[in-house]
Structures are given as C-alpha cells and as structure tokens.
Amino acid sequence: xxxxxxxxxxxxAGLLIFLRIVTLLFVAPVFNSSFIPKFIKMLLAxxxxxxxxxxxxxPNLDFANSLMxxxxxxxxxxxxxxxxxxxxxxxxxxxxxAGFLLSREIGLMMAxxxxxxxxxxxNILGTLFVYMxxxxxxxxxxxxxxxxSLSFSFRVIPLGALSFNESVFRLLxxxxxxxxxxxxxxxxxxxxxxxxxxxxxxxxxxxSPTFQVFFVLLPLKLGLGIFLMILMLPxxxxxxxxxxxxxxxxxxxxxxxxxx
Numbered sequence: 091x092x093x094x095x096x097x098x099x100x101x102x103a104g105l106l107i108f109l110r111i112v113t114l115l116f117v118a119p120v121f122n123s124s125f126i127p128k129f130i131k132m133l134l135a136x137x138x139x140x141x142x143x144x145x146x147x148x149p150n151l152d153f154a155n156s157l158m159x160x161x162x163x164x165x166x167x168x169x170x171x172x173x174x175x176x177x178x179x180x181x182x183x184x185x186x187x188a189g190f191l192l193s194r195e196i197g198l199m200m201a202x203x204x205x206x207x208x209x210x211x212x213n214i215l216g217t218l219f220v221y222m223x224x225x226x227x228x229x230x231x232x233x234x235x236x237x238x239s240l241s242f243s244f245r246v247i248p249l250g251a252l253s254f255n256e257s258v259f260r261l262l263x264x265x266x267x268x269x270x271x272x273x274x275x276x277x278x279x280x281x282x283x284x285x286x287x288x289x290x291x292x293x294x295x296x297x298s299p300t301f302q303v304f305f306v307l308l309p310l311k312l313g314l315g316i317f318l319m320i321l322m323l324p325x326x327x328x329x330x331x332x333x334x335x336x337x338x339x340x341x342x343x344x345x346x347x348x349x350x
Contacts, residue, residue: 102160103148106167106249108139111240113171118236119178120227138240146244163250170252170348173262174243177344178236180265181337184272185223185330189216191277195284196315197308215319219276219326226331239341246345257347265340276329280318284311 112135115121121131193213227233274281287310295303 099148100143103146103249104139104143106163107142107146107244108135109164110167110171110243111135111138111142113168114175114236114240117172117175117179119182120224120233121236122175122179138237142241142244145241147248166250166252170243170247173258173344173348174239174341177262177265177341178337180269181272181330181333182220182223184269184333185219185276186216187269187273188276189213189219191273192280192315192319195277195281195311197312219330222327223330223334226327227334230331230334232334235338239345242342243345247349252348255347258344261340261344261347265344272333276326279322279325280315283314283318287311287314 112132115131115135116128190213193215196215287307291303291307
C-alpha cells in the first residue's frame with residue numbers, strides 16, 4: 091500500500107466521522123439553536139472529529155476504487171446522526187405539545203409569540219415549557235452528555251455499520267408516540283382541574299339559568315390557570331428533569347438496536 095493510499099483512507103474515515111458529528115450537532119437540542127452560528131457548529135464538529143479520530147476504529151475497506159461505496163457509507167453516517175439528534179428532540183416537542191394543551195384550556199390559544207430558538211410561531215406556554223426544558227437540560231449536563239454519546243456511538247456503531255431492523259423502527263415509533271404521552275402527563279393536572287371547573291359551571295347554569303356563566307368562566311379560567319401554573323412550576327421542573335434523564339437510557343437503547 092502506498093503512502094498516498096493511507097492518506098486517502100484516513101481522510102475518508104475522518105470525513106465519515108465528521109458527517110455523523112456535524113449532522114447530530116445541527117439537529118440535537120440546544121446545539122440546533124439559531125443563536126449558534128453555523129460556522130461555529132462546523133468548527134465544533136471539526137474539533138470533535140480531530141479529538142475522536144485516533145480512537146475510532148476505521149473500516150478495512152478499499153475506498154480508492156468505489157465512489158458509490160463512499161456515498162453509501164456517508165449516507166449511513168448522516169442517518170445515524172439524524173436518528174440520535176431527533177430522538178433527543180422528542181422531549182422538547184412533548185413539552186411544546188403540553189403547552190398547546192394548557193393554552194387551549196386556559197384560553198391563551200390566540201396568544202402566540204415568535205420563538206427565536208425554532209424561528210417559528212408558538213404559543214406562550216409551549217415556549218415557556220421549552221425554555222424551562224433547555225435550562226434543566228443544561229443543569230443536568232445534557233450538552234456534555236450529547237458529546238460523550240457521540241464518542242460512545244462510534245464504539246457501538248462502527249463507521250458504516252448502521253443497521254435498520256425491526257427493533258430500530260419499533261423504538262422510533264414508540265419514542266414518537268411518547269411525544270403525546272409526555273404532553274398529556276405534564277398537562278393532565280391542570281386539565282383535570284379545568285374539567286372540574288366546567289362541571290361546576292354546568293351545574294350552576296342548570297341551577298340558575300339567568301346567571302351569565304360564560305362571562306364569569308373565561309376570566310376565572312385565566313386567573314385559575316396562571317395561579318395553578320405558578321403553583322406547579324416546581325413539579326413541572328422535577329418532571330422534566332426525570333424525563334430528560336430517562337431519555338439517556340433511550341438513546342443507549344436505540345444505539346444498541348442500530349448496531350444489531
């Protein structure tokens with residue numbers, strides 16, 4: 091083997107490592123924020139690639155005579171980074187869905203605001219929950235865990251060894267469904283409270299038909315909703331922390347499934 095062949099092999103191996111890392115950084119929570127310039131993300135991906143290059147096992151393949159092989163392996167690395175990054179986003183999508191449910195109950199559905207993190211319009215409570223999740227994500231060391239999971243992923247899934255099987259699809263479907271389950275879990279205490287308010291208003295309307303329940307119900311729901319939100323903020327914070335911590339195990343589970 092010529093010296094130039096070694097350089098080409100190392101360059102392509104480094105390129106494959108870079109593709110997995112940069113894809114994850116562009117879609118993973120916090121790192122995918124529009125506040126972080128794309129140039130900084132590319133530099134961070136290059137730095138992590140340089141750090142991990144000598145520790146990652148290289149595939150024993152002849153790259154010189156097959157551009158299609160390079161393209162195929164690169165596609166696998168991009169898909170690996172996408173799956174890892176989007177799986178961690180499920181928690182934040184669930185938090186946004188919880189805010190949507192609560193906004194509908196409280197009466198704040200029309201009160202939207204521009205979320206600079208996602209560069210889209212979102213309801214106020216959804217944005218509040220997402221930013222609360224980001225703060226807790228930093229507190230529990232989430233960004234450090236994302237970077238360390240990259241190093242671990244190369245040991246579990248070597249370069250070009252991604253495998254799509256039934257276990258991977260089952261896990262992705264289960265984790266996708268957990269977005270709705272997570273939203274309902276967080277919003278359920280307030281949903282139950284407002285259900286009781288509606289039952290009480292229905293009874294009052296029956297007992298006293300002349301009483302204008304509708305004009306009392308709207309400001310009552312708004313005031314009660316804000317009071318209950320403030321009262322339950324510590325419970326929300328602990329719940330979000332436990333859910334984010336549990337997703338570390340889910341990431342390990344899906345990495346093992348992709349390596350089968």
